Amino acid sequence: MIYQNEDQLKEGCQSILDWREGDVRILDERSFQEELIDDLIYTAVFSPDSVIQEAAAFLIRRGAARLGIIPASIQSLYEAMGKGEVSGFTVPAINIRGLTYDVAQAVFRAAKKGDAGPVIFEIARSEIGYTRQRPLEYACAVLAAAIKTGWRGPVFLQGDHFQINAKKFAAEGERETQAVRDLIREAILASFYNIDIDTSTLVDLSHPTIKDQQRMNFTLAAELTALIRGLEPEGITVSVGGEIGEVGGKNSTVEELQAFMDGYLEELERRGPTLKGISKISVQTGTTHGGVPLADGTVAKVKIDFEVLQKLSETARARYGLAGAVQHGASTLPDEAFDRFPATQTAEIHLATGFQNIIYDSKSFPGQLRAKVYDHLRSELKGEWKEKDTEEQFIYKTRKKGFGPFKQELWELSADVRDEICAELEGKFAFLFDKLKINGTRQLLDRFVKPVDVPLERPAALKG
Known part of the structure; x- marks a missing residue:
């Protein structure tokens, strides 16, 4: 009702x-x-x-x-990872684009069955737009799913890719930056106590030195970190992530990581000598968001440079005390790749499109609704259809934007249909939790994460 x-x-x-x-x-x-x-x-x-x-x-x-279901920061656990006190697993960060309440329940069920510890629920700046889920709505859907499934303990909500758009920044830098500042404020008010700043779009490879290439990236990342520190509720240290290379671009290097971190820490100290910096660093090692669709709509196999990923994680921990490197665009990788992440001590991986694909491609997904979504894409997003792309490639690239316009129709699918789709997703989550070695780590949350219950003002409708 x-x-x-x-x-x-x-x-x-x-x-x-x-x-x-x-x-x-x-x-x-x-x-x-x-x-x-x-x-x-x-x-x-x-x-x-x-x-x-x-x-x-x-x-x-x-x-x-x-x-006892409390939105929390993963900061203290990542600090322990940076000190070498805990290791051997990779934290999954899951983007849910549609059917959020039902999909989040599947995540919690898989986590409970595996006695899994750290799992992050996240949504990116771009996803907030095309899925029509503001941070508060997303937070409520995840927390409601925790209630429904009987989860108890911390819940990690994360702002993913709170990104500066390079073209908009070049045209109106202050306006674009203010949009990200406003989103950070909105997210923290909605109990997002984990935020990934992405100013890597401003890296300029035309400069002769790596530090100059990264300068705008680390300067703005430090500014936004300082903003977050001024907004976080009492008793909470928001876990902040930085990024050195745009996903889909060239692979990151240790030299780029060092140039970013040294410059970032200098800039952050200038804004406040006691300000805490980032807890992890996102890098590029060969993936792209959503994968690369082939002419028939299937996804090309991607080869990650795990050697580079391991070196970046080791440097991030040994030199800067970070939890390690973060891998984006991982959900469409082949199954045999996932156990490599804990082996290379990757701190966190971000997973999105693979779950979207399970929803759309499920035999239980109503064919009539799928056709309706695809017709909408052809008519409303035809400007995004590149001349070299087949129809299958166009649909694959744009169907993520069907979740917003058809959100209510998806949520109101029959319970049987939603249950069948989510059973497939739960199986995938269980597989990933096993491969990423987070099963059996629930005790780490009790040991390292102490959630703070932040009071809320009672709304007008509930007064009197």
């Missing part, structure tokens, strides 16, 4: 949740988990009344906190 007004919301919550004393109290945990949470998340996402959406979001976030 999608609550349309305050009366419906209050009636639906009656005898299950109470908020008269300011914070939320759970009166009937079973009904909250099994029934009410479905209505609250659908209301938070789809109610036509923004006041009711705000109220539903508050109830989800505070209800989650009451159950």
